[in-house]
Amino acid sequence: MRDVAVIGIGCTVFGEKWGSSFRELFVEAGALAIEDAQLSGEKIDAMYVGNMSAGRFVEQEHIGALIADYAGLATRHIPSTRVEAACASGGLAFRQAVIAVASGMEDIVVAAGVEKMTDVEPGTSTDTLTGAADREWEGFMGATFPGLYAMIAQDYMHKYPLTREQLAQVSVKNHFNGARNPIAQFQQEITLNTVLKSTMVADPLRLFDCSPVTDGAAAVIVAPLDRAKEFTDTPVKVLATAQASDSIALHDRRDISTLDASVAAGQRAFKMAKLTHKDINMVEVHDCFSIAEICAIEDLGFCKKGEAGKITADGETALNGRIPVNTSGGLKSCGHPVGATGIKQVYEIVQQLRGEAGKRQIDGATVGMTHNVGGTGATVAVHILGRA
Amino acid sequence: MTVARFWRKIPQRYNMIGTKCETCGRHFFPPRSFCPDCRRAGKIVEHKFQGAGTVVTFSIIHTAADQYADLTPYVLAIVKLDEGPKITTQVICPPDQATIGMRVKSVFRRIATDGESGIIHYGTKFVPAE
DSSP: OEEEEEEEEEEOEEEEEEOOOHHHHHHHHHHHHHHHTTOOGOOOEEEEEESSSSHTTSSSSHHHHHHHHIIIGGGTOOOOEEEETTHHHHHHHHHHHHHHHTTTTTEEEEEEEEEOOTTTHHHHHHHHHHSSTTTTTGGTTTTTTHHHHHHHHHHHHHHHHOOOHHHHHEEEEEEEHHTTTTSSOOOOOOOOHHHHSSSSEETTTEEGGBBBOEEEEEEEEEEGGGGGGGGGGOOEEEEEEEEEEEEEEGGSSTTTTOOOHHHHHHHHHHHHOOOOOGGSSEEEOOOSHHHHHHHHHHHHTSSTTTTTHHHHHTTTTTSSSOBBBTTHHHHHHHHHOOOHHHHHHHHHHHHHHHTTTTOOOOOTTTEEEEEEEETTTEEEEEEEEOOO | OOHHHTTTHHHHHHHOEEETTTOOOOSSOOOOOTTTTTGGGGGGEEEEOOOEEEEEEEESSSSSGGGGGGGGGGGEEEEETSOOHHHHHEEEEEEGGGGGOOOEEEEEEEEEEOOOOOOOOEEEEEEEEO
């Protein structure tokens, strides 16, 4: 296999973007990435795009061809492929692009993610997202996504000493980071009281435990490491790509509050990179709900099971902590356009490794990790990236 | 949900007909036609579940999808059936009385309605056993 590098990155501002269409979002992110790589569009060999549900959100399928077309590449007939794994679609699109380059089949490949979620009513978006779980045996019974993660939280709090305040600190910390990120949907800091007094959604999870509905797109360009210097002075090497699956339904898991697919993907990634959790300077984890970040930190090995609430409250996951988590603001504050999230995580880590993360910069960062979850943990993609 | 999509699941939804593997004795609800443990050596047969179980975890849903909005707040739970498998269901009880470890039994109930003129979906919910 060939070594692979990220040579360009781009991302739209995340938010309720009523003035932008699905295809405009994608083109904006793609153009930024191409410009960043100082690349000419005709050099692109292939594209992969992560997208969960354009069919329900904007009634458009056949996304691969659509994005290649509006990227101006229709007459070049490049292969362009949509990748879907619910909220992990972006992470899987990145992985497919890395595999395509590593194999030697392609050289310059775009990995993108896009979701346009605010063109439907809130009830429809809630229902659409339920399709990331088991529609027949979870959704049909009245399960919502907050409800499923609330059941993870309830199980976790029954087994481990996690307090409601510790859980809220995840959102407070992520809003602190998001307030320093110019692409974040919510660039405001919040307090513990903001979380604790917000509307109850699915007990024990409140509105400020939940990531928002978001429009946005992100794109990165990967190439063989030995060609990376043709395009950029600051290539970022892909040290590991890993993916794992588990039962589609939460109720079929070995343990309700451990995402075994996170454990498996994390271990595979560390093995591939020949690194341990101690080598990671910062990690973007999939905090679709506050409890998800708690589980992720533990499942990836950054602390023991049951201790993530304490290390969060102690500031170990803050920007200046032992292992900064979600420097971008995470899904909670930066926003969660589901298909784009996995690519945005790579975007954030590449910015950190290049030293371009502004007020969020982790000094001397050399290795970072991304963790992207589909559903309640039925798919997990983990990547490790390092300064080349 | 179309009529056919609902109709073909009536044995499971109304009567809790699942399956079990006669090779290893493992039970499956919802039914599986392939035993993950025995794989090709497995022998899958129908099995009617007793409908008794224990709450493993739960949440009280305050914000629901449109079809379920009239029910809020309601108790969503994962119940471990006595035969082994765990399922996602609703427990009909005052929300503040739901607890992890509570014993429950199945009841036949309306689950949701496709609008005012659409089909009514029935299925299995649970109530406290004592």
